[in-house]
Amino acid sequence: MAVTAPELLPARMLNEFVYCPRLFYFEWVDGRWADSHDTEDGRFTHRAVDTRTGTLGGERPDTARVTSLRLESERLGLVGVLDRVEDGGDGTVVPVDIKKGAPSPNGNPWSADVVQIFAQVALLHDAGYAVNRGVLYYAETHQRISIPISDVEIAVVLEFARDARQVAASPKPPLPLVASNRCPRCSLVGLCMPDETNALLAREQMPPRTIVPRDPDHRPVYVGTHGASVGIRGGRLRVVQKGAPPYEVRLVDVAQLCVFGNVQISTQVLAELWSRGVPVMWFSYNGWLRGWAQGEMGKYVQLRRSQIAVEGPGSLAMARAMVAGKIRNCRTLLRRNIKNETDQASATLAGLAGKALEAASPAELLGIEGAAARLYFERFAGMIGPAGAAMAERFEQNGRKRRPAPDPINALLGYVYALLVKDIVAVCLGVGLDPYIGVYHRPRYGRPALALDLMEEFRPLLADSTVIGMINNGEISNGDFESRNGGCWLTTQGRRKVIAAYERRLDVKIAHPVFKYRISYRRVLDVQARIAAAVMIGELDEYVPMSTR
Known part of the structure; x- marks a missing residue:
């Protein structure tokens, strides 16, 4: 599925292309962006040249300095906003590109910055101005580096532009750089997941570096x-x-x-x-x-098109992995919380997880999941300690029921599941996925099918464990519930307690079973959604669920 790129390529995108073709693709083709400390510093550094001043007239500037000058050329296929243009004093003009950082350790400018200044010179030259050099100004070290430019350099930048357009025409982004020092400082590292993608594709042997959340205070x-x-x-x-x-x-x-x-x-x-x-x-x-x-929809149009196109074997393969991950996590939770858990129940769940991976149809997979859920909830009350004995007894009599919940445990499970759905919907929107178009849960009016798909493996890890922990730690009691209309409901005070406990659970850090670094559950939700997106666009071959031992 070919991608139609805009007619004019921004000069700054050539900088991104030379730095990393994948970064270029994300920003120009997919419209993906994430702020970081570096991007905020860059905006501050550019504040003096972000407002247009002065004009260019004839062959020389009307003023000694022009800022924020926009030039475009259909012939070159380029467009750019030049930070500053100065009078060269010899009948020429000089573009000055401002960079927040410092030049390379040997004092030379970075190659990506050089290509961008080449593009700016090409635009000025095409507009009829005499240009024989450009200047890169590095704000961190207050250095001005002059770069001589001739027709050779202009030809080089046009070749880069052709290569960039060829990459942009691909239906999926280039693969990540391997073990590159450029990745940790990249603002899109949390979206790109270079080490994680390379690990899942077996492109490198080094363990992935820890992802730092884009804003851990959110x-x-x-x-x-x-x-x-x-x-x-x-x-x-x-x-x-x-x-x-x-x-x-x-x-x-x-x-x-x-x-x-x-x-x-x-x-x-x-x-x-x-x-x-x-x-x-x-x-x-x-x-x-x-x-x-939400505000404007995510600009990652190619992902939404791929998400809609995922069907048949591809959809079933993802669904099988998600259900198998859920069953394995249910088994783990039982083994952790029931000291006398029978080997037979554990073995049955392990067998059902294996069968889920081999299910021949969605209907068969649904039957396997149903059998595992019945076995799991039959033993759920056994995970409740003495502090919640009365609640466990009522749940054991009722089993898993909803709308209305007949007892406190069912009320707790329903409430926390709603919180989990909410978080995964938010993650889907952030990634650019449509929460309504799933691979396992069938589309239905008002049902966020994909969010329900992705939450399957997290039900025991986040929701069920929150409920069990609250009851066993005495954080919630019968006084936090009320009975009305034939059902059991949380009081206002009870809801506040549940939200606090659930948020604490999201902040728990674990060693990721695939990538091995420590990461919070809050961030794991984002990682799993991005793995699903990568599978949908064909970047990864299979979905790997989050499973613990």
């Missing part, structure tokens, strides 16, 4: 008081509720806004959150996820 904000209102004041999200002091949090620290029941949200809040790529999630008072809203 956390969901929950608003669950009826009649509360959410507004903005001074760059902070402000929650006002009757009988309590206002609660404020910096907008930069908000990963999601989750509202339960009748909560008012101002238009300013929605506009600001959506501009930052932060989704707003709406729940019923009792915790059912009703829907969500």
Whole structure:
């Protein structure tokens, strides 16, 4: 499936192409971007030249310096915004490209920066100006490096532009660099996952380097008081509720806004959150996820097209891996929490996980998953300690039931599953996946099928373990529930306790079973969604679920 690239290639994208063709593809073709400390520093460094000043007239500038000059050439197929253009003093003009960092250790400019200045000279030359050199200014060391440029260098940059367009026409991005020192400082390392992709493709033997989350301070904000209102004041999200002091949090620290029941949200809040790529999630008072809203859809169009096209064997293979991962994690949770767990139950679950990987159809896979779930929930009460004996007894009598939940454990499981679905929906939106188009759960009105698919392996790891831990640690009691309308529901206080426990669970760090580095469950959700996306676009051959031992 060929990709149609824009007619004009930005000069700065040639810098990215020389630095890393995969980075170039992500940014120009897929429209993917992530801020980092380096990109923020770059914006600060460029603040003096981001506003256009001066004009170019005739063969010489009208002023001694022109900033933020936009030039384009259909003949060259290039477009660029030049940071600064100076009068060369000899009838020539000189483009000056400002870089926030420093030149290479030997004092020479970086090759990617040189190619970008070549492109700027080519644009000026095509516009009719005399140019024989360019300047790279490195702000960190306050160095100006002059680079002589002739027709040879212009021919070189046009060759790079042709190569970049050829890469852009591919239906999938180039493979990552192998063990490159360029990757750790790249702003898109968390999206690209170079080491993880290379490890899954067996392209390198070194263990993957730890992924650093793009913003580890991001956390969901929950608003669950009826009649509360959410507004903005001074760059902070402000929650006002009757009988309590206002609660404020910096907008930069908000990963999601989750509202339960009748909560008012101002238009300013929605506009600001959506501009930052932060989704707003709406729940019923009792915790059912009703829907969500986001700003502009992700620009990763090729992924959505590939996601829709995944069907037949490809879809079934991913579904088999997800279900097998879920069954293995259920088995692990039972073995950890039931001292006298029979070898027969453990062996049965292990056998069902193996059968899931060989299922010949979605219907057969569904039957295998159902059998594993029945066996698992038949033994679920055995994981509850003395502190929750009464709750365990009621659950054992009812079994796993929902809508309405007949007992506290069923109420807890339903509530935490809704929180987990919410988080995976948010992850899907961030990656560029459509949460409604799944590979295992069939599409149905209002059902986020892909989110339900991806959450399967995390049900025991995040949701069930949260419920078991809360009950066994005495964090929740019968006083946190109320019975009405034939069902059992969490009270407001109970819901707050569950959210706090669930968020703590997400922050737990584990050794990733495939990549071996330590990583939080919160970040694992993102990693797994990106692995699924890589399988859908054909970059990886198979989906590898998150399974623990």
